[in-house]
Amino acid sequence: MAYEYALVHLKFTIPLALVLTLLTYPIITRVYILQIASLVVVAFLATLPWDAYLIRHGVWTYPKEAIFGPRVWGIPVEELFFFVIQTYITSCIYLLLNKPLLHPLYLNSQRNPSSWVRKMKLAGQVVLIGLTLFGASLIYAGGRGTYLGLILAWASPFALITWTVGGRFILSLPWTATTLPILLPTAYLWLVDELALGRGTWAIQSGTKLELCLFGVLEIEEAMFFLLTNALIVFGLAVFDQYLAIIFVFPHLFPAVPRTPTPLMLVESRLLDSSKFDQERLDGIEDAVQRLRRKSRSFYLANALFSGRLRIDLILLYSFCRLADDLVDNATSRAEMLSWTSKLNKFLVLSYKNNENRHPKRVTVPDRPQDEIDTYIDEAFPDFARSPLRLLPVEVLPSEPLYLLIEGFEMDSKFGTDKSSDAKFPITDDEDLRKYAHRVAGTVGELCVALILHHCDPNMDAQRKQMLLSAACHMGIALQYVNIARDIVVDAQMGRVYFPTTWLKEAGLTPEMVLERPYGPAVAGLRKLLLRKAFAIYKDARQTMRLIPAEARGPMIAAVETYMEIGRVVRETDDFTLREGKATVPTGRRIRTALRALFEC
Numbered sequence: 001m002a003y004e005y006a007l008v009h010l011k012f013t014i015p016l017a018l019v020l021t022l023l024t025y026p027i028i029t030r031v032y033i034l035q036i037a038s039l040v041v042v043a044f045l046a047t048l049p050w051d052a053y054l055i056r057h058g059v060w061t062y063p064k065e066a067i068f069g070p071r072v073w074g075i076p077v078e079e080l081f082f083f084v085i086q087t088y089i090t091s092c093i094y095l096l097l098n099k100p101l102l103h104p105l106y107l108n109s110q111r112n113p114s115s116w117v118r119k120m121k122l123a124g125q126v127v128l129i130g131l132t133l134f135g136a137s138l139i140y141a142g143g144r145g146t147y148l149g150l151i152l153a154w155a156s157p158f159a160l161i162t163w164t165v166g167g168r169f170i171l172s173l174p175w176t177a178t179t180l181p182i183l184l185p186t187a188y189l190w191l192v193d194e195l196a197l198g199r200g201t202w203a204i205q206s207g208t209k210l211e212l213c214l215f216g217v218l219e220i221e222e223a224m225f226f227l228l229t230n231a232l233i234v235f236g237l238a239v240f241d242q243y244l245a246i247i248f249v250f251p252h253l254f255p256a257v258p259r260t261p262t263p264l265m266l267v268e269s270r271l272l273d274s275s276k277f278d279q280e281r282l283d284g285i286e287d288a289v290q291r292l293r294r295k296s297r298s299f300y301l302a303n304a305l306f307s308g309r310l311r312i313d314l315i316l317l318y319s320f321c322r323l324a325d326d327l328v329d330n331a332t333s334r335a336e337m338l339s340w341t342s343k344l345n346k347f348l349v350l351s352y353k354n355n356e357n358r359h360p361k362r363v364t365v366p367d368r369p370q371d372e373i374d375t376y377i378d379e380a381f382p383d384f385a386r387s388p389l390r391l392l393p394v395e396v397l398p399s400e401p402l403y404l405l406i407e408g409f410e411m412d413s414k415f416g417t418d419k420s421s422d423a424k425f426p427i428t429d430d431e432d433l434r435k436y437a438h439r440v441a442g443t444v445g446e447l448c449v450a451l452i453l454h455h456c457d458p459n460m461d462a463q464r465k466q467m468l469l470s471a472a473c474h475m476g477i478a479l480q481y482v483n484i485a486r487d488i489v490v491d492a493q494m495g496r497v498y499f500p501t502t503w504l505k506e507a508g509l510t511p512e513m514v515l516e517r518p519y520g521p522a523v524a525g526l527r528k529l530l531l532r533k534a535f536a537i538y539k540d541a542r543q544t545m546r547l548i549p550a551e552a553r554g555p556m557i558a559a560v561e562t563y564m565e566i567g568r569v570v571r572e573t574d575d576f577t578l579r580e581g582k583a584t585v586p587t588g589r590r591i592r593t594a595l596r597a598l599f600e601c
């Protein structure tokens, strides 16, 4: 029996902790490890004296034969371990449920809280003050309310502090990010507690408890203990995430953020007046996330795997790329296409010419004077284009790939031009195809790597950096080939045929024939040829992804693999189905692909 309590850990808490470790391992970051570690220390120090008091006053008792002996301040080491493992379990569940969220999007409640948020925050404070006073009164009265009083009088003040500091943010998060990570571990630990109480592993001394059970032999006080302590853990993590979100999302407030924000930065973030928040930036990031969600399931899923400022900058880069591509694709004439590419080029010229000017302005507060670039954006672009342009992180992106990206769109503008010129189908041979793919996608890979290096390893040696940039460029080409292979029908409807004219000739086709009938055995053969090339390029570049800095490696591999899965689906899909338009990867397969990528990297 000496190991009865230890067996509770071996059977119930440690296995769950191991499973959660496996699940969170691919997405956990250094920042999050520090968050959990800090919380474990706080939980340990806050619980130790309280626990020792309960044991010294006989509220909690442990049969000698249930524990294997060593105690700290009279607390069995198995109990001390419980503080740690409960905090760890609840923290991992919180991480898994919060990872998909981009926490900066929930900062609006700091500056413009809804009346509901205000009222609920106040209500929470009133309830927690009430619980504290009620707990104190139960302790004062002594007797059967003692245990419940000790729980309430100890946990409620800590909950009141975290709720006061983070209540608006907590209330603005989805309930799946706050209530669920409280209830799931609480329910699990209720069951564990009920079993342990039933087996006599530990006991609550009669005369100190209300003799009420939630179910079975689970005392109401024990149920309240686990509910309140898990709420404390989640509130604490949410407060951390609130301050981290402020640090990561406002470069004008925190221009240089180390890979792990310092405690001083967290304090600065806490003391910041929310009037200094750049609301235009928050709204622009929200707009970018919606654009990502609407336009790319692959990259929307993958983006959730990234963290910190890198995640935000990748979303902003995507938003710019997608905006530029849509402006050109939605144009109704070549002249309009070229008008957009010309305006985008001028935007880049102004941004990079004024980069030094832009840089200070980009880091100033939102009421910055309209500068040359902002004025140009307002004059030359529609409303929906303004935030993707304004928020492009030009200060950390090389300009050349962006200019080449626009050149790629200029190649798109040649499709469908006047019948006489052969420019009607600008992809005449393999070289044109490769050049086009390099411009619209290889450049994107280079830009992604530039962001990764800036945020994760700014001092990477030149040779390794060059290897990454080259591989990223090739990987972008591979993804573009997949995109073309999938979108033959869709592209034909836009008057575009990306198969090189030389390929078509060899297959006995002309571009006009593909426009007329973008399916059938000959087209399927060309699609297979293009996918073979895509996977050959992918295979070479894929090896180099191991050089990506660790915290971005898994997520980036997941982004690439979920996109290449489109190519695998297209390879498996019969021509008739493809005729109906884009082949898509079922969400479950997409998620499995991303998880496999995360666990294999």
Ligand SMILES: CC(C)=CCC/C(C)=C/CC/C(C)=C/CC/C(C)=C/[C@@H]1[C@@H](COP(=O)(O)OP(=O)(O)O)[C@]1(C)CC/C=C(\C)CC/C=C(\C)CCC=C(C)C
Residues within 6 Å of the ligand: 295, 296, 297, 298, 299, 300, 302, 303, 314, 315, 317, 318, 321, 322, 325, 440, 441, 442, 444, 445, 446, 448, 449, 468, 469, 471, 472, 473, 475, 476, 479, 480, 483, 541, 542, 544, 545, 548, 556, 559, 560
């Ligand atoms: C996680 C995250 C948010 C990543 C963002 C990646 C990014 C910035 C993508 C922008 C893609 C884009 C819209 C480019 C404009 C031109 C275009 C449309 C290119 C085609 C993309 C398709 O995007 P989307 O899914 O929105 O459109 P469809 O629904 O498919 O029509 C392309 C297929 C090219 C995409 C190319 C890349 C994302 C670069 C790939 C390379 C890397 C990520 C680098 C990998 C690193 C190494 C070392 C190999």
